[in-house]
Amino acid sequence: MAQTISTNRLYSLDALRGFDMFWIMGAEEIFHQLAKVTGSPFIEAISNQLTHPDWHGFHFYDLIFPLFLFMAGVATPYSLGKEMDRGKSKNQLLFKVIKRGLILVLLGIIYNNGLELQPISEIRFGSVLGRIGLAYMFANIIYLYTTQRGQIIWFCSLLIGYWFMLLFNSAPGFPHGDLTMEGNFVSYLDRLIMPGKLYLGIHDPEGLTSTIPAIGTGLLGIYAGNLLKNSPISMQRKSLQLLVMGIVSLLLAQVWNLVFPINKNLWSSSFVLHVGGISLILLSFFYYIIDVRGYKWWAFFFSVIGMNSILIYMSGHFINWRYTTESIFQWLVQWVGDPFNVVVFTICYILVKWTFLYFLYKKNVFLRV
Numbered sequence: 001m002a003q004t005i006s007t008n009r010l011y012s013l014d015a016l017r018g019f020d021m022f023w024i025m026g027a028e029e030i031f032h033q034l035a036k037v038t039g040s041p042f043i044e045a046i047s048n049q050l051t052h053p054d055w056h057g058f059h060f061y062d063l064i065f066p067l068f069l070f071m072a073g074v075a076t077p078y079s080l081g082k083e084m085d086r087g088k089s090k091n092q093l094l095f096k097v098i099k100r101g102l103i104l105v106l107l108g109i110i111y112n113n114g115l116e117l118q119p120i121s122e123i124r125f126g127s128v129l130g131r132i133g134l135a136y137m138f139a140n141i142i143y144l145y146t147t148q149r150g151q152i153i154w155f156c157s158l159l160i161g162y163w164f165m166l167l168f169n170s171a172p173g174f175p176h177g178d179l180t181m182e183g184n185f186v187s188y189l190d191r192l193i194m195p196g197k198l199y200l201g202i203h204d205p206e207g208l209t210s211t212i213p214a215i216g217t218g219l220l221g222i223y224a225g226n227l228l229k230n231s232p233i234s235m236q237r238k239s240l241q242l243l244v245m246g247i248v249s250l251l252l253a254q255v256w257n258l259v260f261p262i263n264k265n266l267w268s269s270s271f272v273l274h275v276g277g278i279s280l281i282l283l284s285f286f287y288y289i290i291d292v293r294g295y296k297w298w299a300f301f302f303s304v305i306g307m308n309s310i311l312i313y314m315s316g317h318f319i320n321w322r323y324t325t326e327s328i329f330q331w332l333v334q335w336v337g338d339p340f341n342v343v344v345f346t347i348c349y350i351l352v353k354w355t356f357l358y359f360l361y362k363k364n365v366f367l368r369v
Contacts, residue, residue, distance in 0.1 A: 010228065012290040013074055015299035016282060018306030020067045023050070025305065025312060025353050028061065029346045037339045055181060056261040063275050065128055065264075066217050068309070070279040072136045073221020076143055077229045090144045097140040103369050104133025108206075111314060123196040126206035129313070134211050139218030148226060155219045159269035162213045163260050166268075179261065186210050186266055203265065210267040217267075220249075220276045224283060239288040246280030249273045304354065304361045311367035312357060325349045 028050035034040070035047035049060040080093055108127025142154050166185055167177045174183030181187060181203050190198060190207035198204035224245075228238055253262065253273035262270045289295050305312065315321070326333075329348040333341045360366070 010074075010078060010287075010291065011296060011299070011303065012283070012286040013071060014303040014306040015290055015296075016286045016302070016306070017068065017071050017309050018299075018302030018304065019282075019286075020064055020071070021305045021309045021312060022302060022350075023061070023064055026346060026350050030343060030350075033342045033346055037343060052264065055265060056179075056263050058262045058264070058271070058274060062264040062271075063278055065131075066214070066267075066272075066275040067279050067282070069132050069135055069214060069217045070221040070224075070276065071283075072132060073139055073218040073223075074225040074228070074283065076140055076218075076222045077225040080140060080143065081229060093144055094141065097137055097144070100369050101133040101137025101140075104136070105130040107310070107314060107369070108133065111317060114317060120196055124199060124204070125194060125196045126190075126199060126204040126208070128206060129310075131206045131211055131214055135214035135218045138215045139222060142215075142219065143222050148223070151219055151222060155216050155223075158216045158219075159213055159272055163256075163269045166260070166266070179263070179266070181265070184266065205265045210265075213267045213269055213272050216269075216272045217276060220272070221279070224280060228287065235292045236288070239284050239292055242280050242284035242287065246277045246284060249277030249280060251277075253277060301354070304357050308357050308360055308366055310369060311360075312353060315353075315356075321349060321353060325352045328352065 031043060031047045031050055035044045051059060052061055053059055080097070083093055083096075084090075105127075108129030108131075109123065109125060111129060112124045112127050113122075142151055146154065166179065169185035170176050170178040171183045171185065171188035174180070178184055181200070186207065186209045187203040189209045190204055191202060194204065194208050198207065224242060227241060231238060231241075233241070250273070253270045253276075256270035256273060260268055260270050262268060262274050264271055286299070290299055325345065325348050329345070329352075332348065333345045336344045
């Protein structure tokens with residue numbers, strides 16, 4: 001529903017969330033089009049980073065999804081923690097957490113399949129929002145009913161247990177530990193238990209089983225949020241601690257990558273540490289520059305996006321942004337002409353979306369699940 005936001009917010013978190021969503025809004029297409037137009041090896045390298053690898057490996061674009069889930073975790077001590085401080089019981093908050101998780105799952109199904117009636121066999125149930133909803137839900141349940149030490153134990157257990165599950169099992173006819181798309185145990189389990197269709201037929205990158213380590217991504221965000229909200233150390237020290245944690249996480253990911261490859265499709269344990277490390281470093285920079293040093297003006301553009309992230313993500317199914325952009329800026333695109341007209345159109349496309357979000361921001365209207 002739409003509501004007015006509270007002023008007690010972590011401004012850097014809104015800005016980082018907006019930075020994340022900026023790429024989903026269409027910013028990656030700017031570099032794809034520039035690469036086609038210019039043929040520049042440098043821009044082509046950037047464009048390649050804004051795609052997903054076929055299987056093993058990591059590109060920058062692989063960060064977008066887990067960074068959002070990480071930030072949902074960071075927000076938990078500020079949202080649930082505040083409710084607990086106000087005297088709400090854990091059982092009351094449990095209902096709220098489950099409700100939000102299931103709503104996100106439902107929105108993910110709508111995002112994938114629209115609102116038309118289809119046979120179950122034609123429906124794709126796995127989704128980005130569904131993964132966020134389920135991982136958020138279980139990470140928050142762990143937060144509600146365990147201490148921080150317990151959360152760390154859960155985090156380690158989920159990542160190591162997931163590794164062992166893949167290491168000692170496989171699809172029938174494949175050797176134990178097989179990590180190919182056809183032979184890995186996670187994809188095999190999804191083929192057995194998930195209704196409807198999988199995104200790649202034999203595998204779904206947002207499948208049910210690989211949600212297990214994604215809970216760890218949410219827990220890592222919760223740990224960071226606890227540090228920022230509750231630690232008695234100075235804000236500068238908090239920023240430095242996030243940075244050090246991020247670097248250590250990246251180093252551990254590279255070591256684990258030797259035996260358990262970084263793989264977004266499987267949400268491998270090394271992938272959790274890798275994207276978690278980058279997320280921690282980004283949060284450290286945004287927090288230091290915005291909340292510690294107070295330089296907020298440059299982040300306003302991103303904050304407007306970040307404060308209505310779910311709305312802009314879902315909007316493409318209900319608003320024809322291309323038609324709107326053409327209606328307003330077709331004259332400019334024609335004036336620029338070939339070959340840069342496609343680049344200009346993409347920039348205008350993002351500007352139209354941002355202007356819509358800015359209008360909602362000025363009206364204090366924000367979509368909250």
